[in-house]
Amino acid sequence: MGDYVNDKNVQLTNDDATLSKMACAKLGYTQDHFVRYFTRPFAKRPPLINRGYYARIAAIRQLMAQFLQVCSAT
Numbered sequence: 204m205g206d207y208v209n210d211k212n213v214q215l216t217n218d219d220a221t222l223s224k225m226a227c228a229k230l231g232y233t234q235d236h237f238v239r240y241f242t243r244p245f246a247k248r249p250p251l252i253n254r255g256y257y258a259r260i261a262a263i264r265q266l267m268a269q270f271l272q273v274c275s276a277t
Contacts, residue, residue, distance in 0.1 A: 222246045223256055232257040 221241050226248040228235040233256075 218242065223248050223252050227253050227256045227260075233260050 221238060222243075224233075224235060225238045225242050226246060227233050228238055230253060232253055
């Protein structure tokens with residue numbers, strides 16, 4: 204029974220994160236043409252959550268660009 208509860212909690216965390224990603228996309232913080240296929244209709248999130256997701260996406264994009272630049276230089 205414990206594993207089921209742990210699995211359910213992980214799934215709920217994933218669902219919440221997906222809703223937050225969809226909220227960011229709907230508000231124009233990011234572009235994601237596929238997130239709508241993985242969640243229920245739009246749910247409004249607090250501005251701080253939207254900005255946090257945007258900051259995470261921007262940081263990962265920057266790190267990926269730097270990584271690819273280093274890889275192409277070698």
